[in-house]
Amino acid sequence: MKPFALALATSVIALMSANGSALAQTAGGVIDVATIGEPPTLDPMASTADLVGIITQHIYETLYTFAEDWTATPLLAADMPQISEDGLTYTIPLRTGVTFHDGSEMTSADVVASLERWMRIASRGKQADAVIETVAATDDATVTITLNTPYAPLLSLLSLNNAAAIIIPEENAAQDPLEAYVGTGPYKLEARVPDQYIQLVRFDEYASRDGEPNGFGGARLQYLDEIRFVPVPDPNTRVEGAVAGQFAYVDQLPVEAFDRVSSGATEPVVLAPFGWPVFVMNTQEGLNSDIRVRKAIQAALAPEDMLLAAFGSENFFAVDGAWYPEGYVWHTETATEPYKPAGDTEAAKALLAEAGYSGQPLRILTSRQYEYHYKMAQVAQAYLEAAGFTVQMDVVEWATLTQNRANPALWDIYITHSPFLPEPSLMGIMSDTSPGWWATDAKHAAVNAFNAESDPTKRVALFEAVQQVIYDEVPAYKVGNFNALAAQSPKLEGVTVSPWPYFWNAYLTE
Structure with missing residues (x-):
């Protein structure tokens, strides 16, 4: 598998990984991120669209996620699962002291209800449902998944950010469609104005993992006060916004705009191969x-x-x-x-x-x-x-x-x-x-x-x-x-190159 930080064209801006130098890492600031349009939903279980995953990965979290080398690594789980010799039983320890945006503490009851909802409505959850016999709470901080046949992709399915196995409060897991956008992520939904912006603000009670950032895993540091995702459906408008420096980050630009973006106020970012x-x-x-x-x-x-x-x-x-x-x-x-x-x-x-x-x-x-x-x-x-x-x-x-x-x-x-x-x-x-x-x-x-x-x-x-x-x-x-081509402000640091850009660990410089 290719490394997490995908190869970049030599003329493209070099992006500092969030686990690199701590120089100039300051808290505060607001960034505008131009996206390809309005997401059809803010429920990542209900959609495989990358746009949905890009935005909602800041709000919700999964038991596992992907490390820099694209292996599964714990996120809301405390550790990797204990897997029985026959490959049929996954015992997953949960982190304690993790708080939802509504102030409640995550327990195994929330995890069980969330995974049951995932198996019911998410396309990838339905894949897993075919092999999952039961999901049960062993105690408040342990969940056991029992399979009817060995299933190698399970951890990857639990790690992906679209059609995602997000963990939400038990009472919200009965909702379909989802009405309360409450997760455990580093940012929470403040406002959604259709066709104008989706405003996320720092969740002050966020419980980050210890250690260094590691791909989507490891520490998730909250330098930014706000992240605003702005729908810009017209690709030429996204290009002109990038050239003018209107946005801190512009996703999914036409590749033929590389030279034009290079001459503007933001720097081109190439993900190769995407x-x-x-x-x-x-x-x-x-x-x-x-x-x-x-x-x-x-x-x-x-x-x-x-x-x-x-x-x-x-x-x-x-x-x-x-x-x-x-x-x-x-x-x-x-x-x-x-x-x-x-x-x-x-x-x-x-x-x-x-x-x-x-x-x-x-x-x-x-x-x-x-x-x-x-x-x-x-x-x-x-x-x-x-x-x-x-x-x-x-x-x-x-x-x-x-x-x-x-x-x-x-x-x-x-x-x-x-x-x-x-x-x-x-x-x-x-x-x-x-x-x-x-x-x-x-x-x-x-x-x-x-x-x-x-x-x-x-x-x-x-x-x-x-x-x-x-x-x-x-x-x-x-x-x-x-x-793929994107664009990034030279004032925005700490963004790890990724097919699904994320902005925890990112910060603004003067």
Whole structure:
């Protein structure tokens, strides 16, 4: 797995890690962070959207999180779990003296109620629910999770910040949708003015872990008084805001703006490699419930042209059909033969004819808030139409997209992206209940074998079978690898480069 602090372009600002020099670390100040839009919810259990995770990770916390090397590390848990020899029982000690934003103290009852809610409503919680037999409070400071089969991804699922296993007060865990935004995090929600800002303020009773910061783990130091997340849906407006120094941090900038941002009041930050853009197929109903149609799409798409249109320069993308690139332990070329950089229009036409396609609209759901999603969709439309598809582009706000993708009647493909996740079972398509609803016997055979194996070396080999079934059944189409661009004020220090930027441990200088 790549290190937590992702590789940076040589001309990019070097960001001081929060566990580096303590010089000039002063408390106080307010920062504005420009985001790609309004989050659809502030309930991270209810959404896999990165935007939701970026904001809410400051409000809520999980039992575990990811350290600098992307291994699980305790957060609200006092220590790593004790795991029985058969791999079926996880005994988790809890930290004591942890206070919620409402003043109540966290106990095992809160943890049990929260995990039960997570298994009920979160897509990743539903993944875990299939193997979790019980979640029980052993005493006020201990929780025991009992499984019906060994399940290697459990700690990673408990660590991720979207579709997240956040711990909230027991009485709030019955809420669906969540109405009280009360967590244990270093910042608490002060105000939300839709389409204007989400204001977080320092939680003075926050109980930080001891020691040094370590990725998302370790000490979480509260230098800033306030963090305001400002929705800026138009990418050009985000660029101009970065150039003018309007924001302390600007997320998700078009990569072609690198030179323009470099000449402005903030510094460009490149995360390389960041992740993959992906076209998710609706396997449950409509055109893409037919595997032959999905295979026709797989054949028709031309990833090289799509990536070039989206990112402009090869400095910001790589044409690569492997779900994890070279340098990651999960990298394999297994089954990537159908991934054709220039596409195969004739093969797509033959597959469409075999499927008996008769011109029904192929509905592509996308957003311009991630401009590269839209540019890829435009190129995809041209290649799909050349193969014989009738294409309908549905362009909506990102918050609307995240709502509409939950309804299988509204789309055939939706476009999204993901960082390279430390555990493949965190990928959305690995959950049967994630939009796309891919659930087949072949998938279950490959994924269940992968998830049941605890030996890391054997799991790497078993992932080849997972990638094989992804290519065989086409629940999603990985376009390639890409780098991401953000911008940061030179006055903002202590930010660790991350696919999900966070601002505890960050501070302002003069």
